[in-house]
Amino acid sequence: MEHGAKVRARYFAALHPSVCMAYFAAAIGLTLACSHPAAAALSLAGGTAFSILLRGGKETANTYKFVLPMFLLIAIGNPLFNHRGATMLFMLFDQWITLEAISYGLVSACTLSAIIVWFACYQQVMTSDKFLYLFGNVAPNTALLITMTLRFIPKLKKDAADIAAAETMLNGKPQRLTQKLGAVMRRLSVLLTMSMEAAVETADSMRARGYGEARRTTFHLFRFDTRSAAIMAAVLSLAAVCTAGRIYGYGYMEFYPRIYALDTDAGGAAMLAAFAAVMFMGAILEMKEAAVWRSCGLTE
Amino acid sequence: MALVRIDGINFTYAGAKRPALINASLEINEGEYVLLTGASGCGKTTLIRQIKPELTPAGAREGSITYDGVAIESLNTKRAAAEIGFVQQNPDNQIVTDYVWHELAFGLECMGLSVGVIRRRVAEMAAFFGMESWFRSKTYALSGGQKQLLNLAGALAMDPRLLILDEPTAMLDPLAARELLDAVGRINRELGVAVLITEHRLEQVLPAADKVAVMERGRIISQGRPEETVRNLCRSGEGDRLFFGMSAPVRIFAALGREELPLTVRDARLGLKRILGDKKAQPLSIDAPKISAEPILSAKELWFRYDAKGADVLRGADISLCEGELMCLLGGNGAGKSTLLSVLCGLNKAYRGKVKLDNGKKLCMLPQNARTLFTADTVLGELMDASDGDEARARAMAERLELSGLFDSHPYDLSGGETQRLAIGKLLLRDANVLLLDEPTKGLDAYAKLQLANMLKGLCKEGAAILAVTHDVDFAAQYADECAMMFDGGIISRGEPHEFFGGNRFYTTDANRIAGDIAPGCITSGEVASQCKKLLQ
DSSP: OOTTSOOOOOTGGGSOHHHHHHHHHHHHHHHHHOOOHHHHHHHHHHHHHHHHHHHHHHHHHHHHHHHHHHHHHHHHHHHHHOOOSSOEEEEETTEEEEHHHHHHHHHHHHHHHHHHHHHHHHHHHSOHHHHHHHHHTTSHHHHHHHHHHHHHHHHHHHHHHHHHHHHHHHHOOOOSHHHHHHHHHHHHHHHHHHHHHHHHHHHHHHHHTTTTSSOOOOOOOOOOOHHHHHHHHHHHHHHHHHHHHHHHTTTOEEOSSSOEESOSSHHHHHHHHHHHHHHHHHHHHHHHHHHHHHHTTOOO | OOSEEEEEEEEEETTOSSOSEEEEEEEEOTTOEEEEEOSTTSSHHHHHHHHSGGGOOSEEEEEEEEETTEEGGGSOHHHHHHHEEEEOSOTTTTOOSSBHHHHHHHHHHHTTOOHHHHHHHHHHHHHHHTOGGGTTSBGGGSOHHHHHHHHHHHHHTTOOSEEEEESTTTTSOHHHHHHHHHHHHHHHHHHOOEEEEEOSOHHHHGGGOSEEEEEETTEEEEEESHHHHHHHHHHTOTTOGGGGGSOHHHHHHHHTTOSOOOOSHHHHHHHHHHHHTTOOOOOOOOOOOOOOSSEEEEEEEEEEOSSTTSOOSEEEEEEEEETTOEEEEEOOTTSSHHHHHHHHTTSSOOSEEEEEEOTTOOEEEEOSSGGGGOOSSSHHHHHHHHTTTOHHHHHHHHHHTTOGGGTTSOGGGSOHHHHHHHHHHHHHHTTOOEEEEESTTTTOOHHHHHHHHHHHHHHHHTTOEEEEEOSOHHHHHHHOSEEEEEETTEEEEEEOHHHHHHTOSSSSOHHHHHHTTTSTTOOSHHHHHHHHHHHHO
């Protein structure tokens, strides 16, 4: 929830952090566990849809600027360098290109792209305060340290800018490289002195309020409401179905030496349906929320 | 029984030769509002830190301090943390966490309270201080006033019986300072929390205080009810350093030799009417020396914005500065004063309009945080740094700025006034002769302001030109050659201080508010007093 930034995560942003965490764990974990063309495609499609709804088309396109080259690299690279597999298609540079290697390259590229897209969504939803809430009670002092760092960074930036301005005022704009280096060193030293002085006052302020007197609790503003409970139940049961299916052997494809998968029966179909439900749950909930908002007259 | 009883304590800092506190005694009763005042460096901070065990500096102490009947050394640490709240000077450095709601909860988290309890207490605090609209903001995005209010609320959330505030408004502009002091007053009146505050802005704190203690060189030289203490101080002599810090009502009445000393503008107005009846003074005639007409720094119709999509901060601002002139630029928050300075000194560039500086002149800006200029470990080192190692020049500059006794001090150990002077000294050694100052009087006590003003006037006599952005109306009225008012990105009026303030009813000095109708044209307490004396003869 950045101040002033456009808040797009309407539905997920307001869910309890444990639910968000469970959802992303399920989506990313299952994507990793299921090496299967259908699963990889579903995950990539679901994650991309979720990303567009959460972060907007522009941001998603930015992610793809990185994802697409990586996808091509793996998809083309694997058959070029990996010659395992029984179905030989043609010769290239005196090496056999096999169907299995091409398929495997495509599926791994797809899986890896999906995971990157999912992590981009994760970053949008799981803001620092949510993360700290989840781990604050396990390690309260580490959580406090992270909080303090997050508070310190913008202050450091501002101080650095002020110091740079003052330095320019005193010594003019540095011209030569040696002058520039000197200026940087001076600024750093001033910044360090100022920060240490500030740290003394911060420490005083902490001690004045009883830091170290008792085991810290970690305060938060989150509530586990009925909506969170419902989504949590859905995520857990769907993830359980997928896990059971995966343990039985569905949702996995052998590539070498020959492509083989155990998914032609009803069980396999059920497993993929549950998998698809997990992957598209985020996008569908956000879409539903957007529609509800429109019907309430809440337009952007 | 007193809540806090300080009984004849002496305190010497570890490694120091002379004691910082000498035979100091003070009592704070339950629910009492106590003001501790005195020139900077007199030992106020040292004294109040003795009452907060976590913050007591290292050193040797004699004498006893009790809190609620318990010796302060043996007070339960958890109790001390919760029941004695402490707010320091710097709003920024006291904040520990990144969100407002988290900062409010910090002390309660340390006490190990459950989330449910904290939630309720935090909600109470937010409601008491009216923080709802910025409750979920990041702390770095707050204004200085909001930050300090947050620090106050964070201390109050622990449910203290005593709040100690160490110059809480020193870094705030007057409006934010007033809001903070109002909040302190409410805490005292509505919740019955005892308050011990050190503060330079006496005009607002004096009427609210139950007791005033005055310190000088480590001793408490006077204490009692505000009126009595003020009377004692005024009797002790006009040249006294502390007298400069008194508010306009007190100074006017003391100069008239009256026994009763009003503490507020209202009482002073009524008091003067009673003394003078219907008598009215002749309008004050001013023979202000005309400054040479050719400006050395001029800017015409400056337009500036920080980013393309943002709003204009400067909207056609004009300004000109002549040689030997001290100009004060006044105006509310967000009027664009600091922005104008940054454009004049070239840190930002106006997208329309030009800044013209005469050949051979060098313009420098003193940043609001003067410490950003300091790079060395000693005062002499700072000056040598700016004089490129020329020790004779550095020493001469120190002589001129009355810093000679402080050569070996660390720049961070200087008082507010000394910090300002050292920073200005560095700029002067770089041959600056057009100075832009951003809030130079912030956090200075009245005597330090006087010293600064004398120094600035001296520089102007030698041909420097100074433009100071300030909120300090009294400073501008007393020392400026010219005042300019900035509003909505432009200069809306400018003039000699008497004509500038004389016509205003609201935006003016306390002296003018008190006697604007009786002694027209008077804007300082000295002028009001001398006009009234004439009437009484």
